[in-house]
Amino acid sequence: MMAQDDEDRxxxxxxxxxxxxxxxxxxxxxxxxxxxxxxxxxxxxxxARAIACKTWREIGNPAAFATRVLRNCALDALRRRKVLTITxxxxxxxxxxxxxxxxxxxxxxxxxxxxALADAIAELPTQCRxxxxxxxxxxxxxxxxxxxxxxxxxxxxxHLVKGLRYCSEKLGRRNERKSKxxxxxxxxxxxxxxxxx
Amino acid sequence: MRQAAALWVxxxxxxxxxxxxxxxxxxxxxxxxxxxxxxxxxxVAWARIDRVRALRPGLQRxxxxxxxxxxxxxxxxxxxxxxxxxxxxxxxxxxxxxxxxAGSLSFGTSTAxxxxxxxxxxxxxGDNSRIELNTDSKVVVRFKRGVREVKLIKGEALFDAAPxxxxxxxxxxxxxxxxxxxxxxxxxxxxxxxxxxVKKGAVDVDPVRAxxxxxxxxxxxxxAIYDSRGARSRVVSNAEIDRSLAxxxxxxxxxxQSLAQAAAEFNRYNHRQIRIADPSIAHLxxxxxxxxxxxxxxxxxxxxxxxxxxxxxxxGAIRLSRRS
Numbered sequence: 290m291m292a293q294d295d296e297d298r299x300x301x302x303x304x305x306x307x308x309x310x311x312x313x314x315x316x317x318x319x320x321x322x323x324x325x326x327x328x329x330x331x332x333x334x335x336x337a338r339a340i341a342c343k344t345w346r347e348i349g350n351p352a353a354f355a356t357r358v359l360r361n362c363a364l365d366a367l368r369r370r371k372v373l374t375i376t377x378x379x380x381x382x383x384x385x386x387x388x389x390x391x392x393x394x395x396x397x398x399x400x401x402x403x404x405a406l407a408d409a410i411a412e413l414p415t416q417c418r419x420x421x422x423x424x425x426x427x428x429x430x431x432x433x434x435x436x437x438x439x440x441x442x443x444x445x446x447x448h449l450v451k452g453l454r455y456c457s458e459k460l461g462r463r464n465e466r467k468s469k470x471x472x473x474x475x476x477x478x479x480x481x482x483x484x485x486x
Numbered sequence: 487m488r489q490a491a492a493l494w495v496x497x498x499x500x501x502x503x504x505x506x507x508x509x510x511x512x513x514x515x516x517x518x519x520x521x522x523x524x525x526x527x528x529x530v531a532w533a534r535i536d537r538v539r540a541l542r543p544g545l546q547r548x549x550x551x552x553x554x555x556x557x558x559x560x561x562x563x564x565x566x567x568x569x570x571x572x573x574x575x576x577x578x579x580x581x582x583x584x585x586x587x588a589g590s591l592s593f594g595t596s597t598a599x600x601x602x603x604x605x606x607x608x609x610x611x612g613d614n615s616r617i618e619l620n621t622d623s624k625v626v627v628r629f630k631r632g633v634r635e636v637k638l639i640k641g642e643a644l645f646d647a648a649p650x651x652x653x654x655x656x657x658x659x660x661x662x663x664x665x666x667x668x669x670x671x672x673x674x675x676x677x678x679x680x681x682x683x684v685k686k687g688a689v690d691v692d693p694v695r696a697x698x699x700x701x702x703x704x705x706x707x708x709x710a711i712y713d714s715r716g717a718r719s720r721v722v723s724n725a726e727i728d729r730s731l732a733x734x735x736x737x738x739x740x741x742x743q744s745l746a747q748a749a750a751e752f753n754r755y756n757h758r759q760i761r762i763a764d765p766s767i768a769h770l771x772x773x774x775x776x777x778x779x780x781x782x783x784x785x786x787x788x789x790x791x792x793x794x795x796x797x798x799x800x801x802g803a804i805r806l807s808r809r810s
Contacts, residue, residue: 299526340519340523364790406534425536446497449496454492456535457532
């Protein structure tokens with residue numbers, strides 16, 4: 290029974306929390322303007338805390354939940370420092386929670402995602418791209434790829450890991466351009482704000 | 487760790503994955519929620535990548551050789567995603583800042599430009615040189631025969647000297663800072679003397695009252711201070727220059743300064759002053775990025791991050807003391 294529970298919890302995490310990655314990353318960036326905290330680390334920690342949540346069944350709004358967790362991670366990261374960075378805290382009131390209904394957008398973006406994936410694969414170094422394409426497009430097993438390309442299975446594995454890491458990074462950052470626009474907006478917001486004084 | 491998780495994903499998806507491997511994976515995953523979450527991330531990405539099978543005909547063109555495995559010319563790997571720093575963006579944004587264009591200046595006459603507390607102002611001179619005034623600052627511009635002269639009377643300013651046959655000279659706290667050609671130099675008056683930071687080009691600093699040996703030639707990336715104790719300079723990083731010029735974006739960038747220094751910095755920009763009532767907290771060190779005109783959000787940040795509490799003094803000032 291325990292194993293089923295764990296599986297349900299992981300499924301919830303996959304379904305509700307993981308797709309928030311681009312939004313969370315954009316959100317995390319706004320806490321990291323001093324360059325001392327890595328927004329990726331914040332997102333990473335947010336994921337670890339979210340998957341650990343035993344009361345996940347009671348969470349009605351996963352985006353709001355993840356936002357709150359990220360905020361707490363940001364605060365904790367600040368508290369851990371010897372020289373305390375309070376950048377983020379200063380901006381806390383200003384930083385708006387991420388969009389709480391990203392679902393619709395994800396569907397629209399799925400075609401773009403497919404293209405982004407194809408682009409990511411095209412960007413891999415030749416040998417890595419070959420191994421990766423044989424595995425993920427042509428569904429050959431690592432053993433078969435090793436024989437066909439005259440490589441060791443562990444080298445095939447290495448290329449697959451490299452390709453996966455590159456693609457998963459790309460998938461996680463898909464909203465980067467959008468988040469840059471957000472940042473610009475917040476800069477002009479700051480100026481407008483100042484100008485009114 | 488994502489590397490390790492990715493390896494597990496790849497290995498578990500291999501049809502020849504052994505039971506021992508699966509057991510080793512369970513042990514690894516059970517070690518921490520961090521492992522668990524990281525594995526899920528990579529596993530989901532791995533599964534999503536299967537979607538590219540839908541593009542198979544499209545992929546066949548670049549990979550027509552693939553199943554035959556003939557060698558291909560090596561394409562340039564583009565694995566590093568360029569991420570520009572928020573600073574770079576901030577500086578770019580400042581370029582869009584509205585300019586206040588001053589009228590052209592005639593021979594011998596002088597014009598004063600000043601800012602109030604919390605105000606910033608950009609002045610473009612007749613020769614296209616720019617002066618950015620920080621809070622509570624004042625300059626007097628005087629174009630004399632053969633020389634462009636600006637006197638910093640109060641506060642802090644960034645001077646961007648346009649190329650011109652005439653030298654561009656800044657007078658500040660009894661020193662003459664002369665730029666040859668185009669130069670960008672920030673000057674801030676201190677209680678005694680001044681601080682000079684060269685962002686671009688080169689300047690000669692000649693403290694009038696000091697010994698001749700205190701003359702300095704400063705190039706880009708050098709900051710200097712001169713006061714009654716003489717003059718000294720040091721090399722500074724671009725990041726440090728950007729931080730010291732954060733005011734151009736209406737911000738204060740702290741990088742290890744003490745709470746006392748930070749409060750003094752905020753007090754330059756605001757009528758509402760921050761007072762440190764308790765010497766024991768004056769030396770807390772901070773880093774961070776704040777808006778100059780928002781002392782309250784700075785104070786909120788300090789009180790939520792440190793054992794410090796804030797209260798309002800009788801004069802409306804914000805008093806910081808140690809939380810008991």
